[in-house]
Amino acid sequence: MATESETAMKDERLQKDESSPVVAVNQLHKIFGSHVVLNGVSLSVNRGETLAVLGRSGTGKSVLLRIIIGLELPDSGSVNIHGQNIVALPLDQMGEIRKKMGFLFQHAALYDSLSVAQNVAFPLEHHRRGMSIAERDDRVKQLLSEVGMDGHLEDMPSDISGGMQKRVGLARALALEPDILLLDEPTAGLDPISSGEIDDLILKLQREHRMASIVVTHDLHSAKTIANRVALLDQGNVVINGNFEELYRSDIAFVKEFLKYSREEVCRE
């Protein structure tokens, strides 16, 4: 569990965040070689809000998440977390910022030499050093119970399905009680039932924890289920940034094409 001072700091942060964006990216540019991945992307998310970032493959959705958590550096632009620009932040302070964020990787990225319980315990072992072993075990069980994985504590990641791995990844992402949750393709590669279960789980966690969330996905159906707002990226630019009604009413050719194929995909499912 978080220490008293950490809890107090978090409460203070949350009060402040009710009125100001928790995550705000401004004019982000990123180029790999000659490929422009992000071309002046600006987005923001408030506490309790979920933003779905949609777009074709290779339009920089995952890169955007990686920049927000500091795994990539932008060529220019700023990333403000609780009002603090983390792009110019000294490297040792970046760790403190990351403790406020949970990240679910596209393929879960569980540590394959550790059991399910050890994976979830990993952030706690490193950042809750005052926690006793019994307290840590209880917290791990609670987190795994929240994501419906309480019967798999000793399983290895290779022994569980892709959907289960995502659930464990989600439990690990929530271990430090983050204010910000970043989800990279949470339903990619899953069957419709598992996708629906993951969506329901994310929705439940959102209601309980009221985090600011950014979900990168191709899956419009999933995005509609879990997000309040949507941003559509095309060739490194944000072409829509608003609610789903705005998306459906848009006359932009790319948006219409994206919706056409997304609907077909939903029908096929």
Place this chain on the structure above:
Amino acid sequence: MSGRTVIAIKNTQASLSESLSKPPTSDGFSISRKINGFLEWFGGLGMFAWAVLRAGITPPYEWRELIRQFDNIGSMSFPLVALAGAAIGVVISMEARYSLSRFGAKSMFPATLVYSVIQVMGPIMTGLIVSGRVGAGIGAELASMKVSEQIDAIEASAVNPYKFLAATRILACILMLPLLTLAADASGLIAGWFAQNLVEPLSFQQFINSGFHGATFNEFLPPTFKTAVYGLIIGTIACFQGMRTRGGAEGVGRAATNSVVLASLFVILADVVLVKFILMVFP
């Protein structure tokens, strides 16, 4: 700290082996490209080593992971190193007996075996065996973690992968190599004596007394402890190759191969320098 350093290293390096394996072109730039690749690799290695050093000396320390690596690198290499040491001891014993007999210097056999094993063969053989076993293991493990985003996940959990993954493995290599060398030396001497004893009975007491007669610590400690440098080389190169891997299963294989090849090469080159250095400092 690590995210940006990883990016910087990723962006500024080209693998030595990759650059060496590029087909030569007729445009006259291939040599300069190879030299650039070589220098970039060294630059990247230097930046990596600096990042690991800075992360490694900053508390809190990763004691549990370090102990796990002692076991991985030390205990698990012990049987292989001891067996190889015994084989080398037997070979030296047979060769020395034959050569010394030709010159009527059979009484020199114990000293020849002791000096050959402890000063020359034990350290370099341990270095090369650990390069193969541990270098490939670390290179493949970290490369696999890299391509499956596990290293990114460690960073995203606000844990420094240079400290957690690299510093622990490099330190374990540095500390375990001299101990493994002692194990290789001991098994080499015992096996060499045993081989000699089968042909021409000689008590172990006599063998040790005669072999170490007039010997000083300066003759035996530096060759043993120089293997800590081999450990530094093996650990650093294997972690560097693993953590900068790109490109799926092929990248993992390449990282493992490059780790072994480069670590072995640099261990041999370091041996040349260290032998000269030891002879100068401990004449």
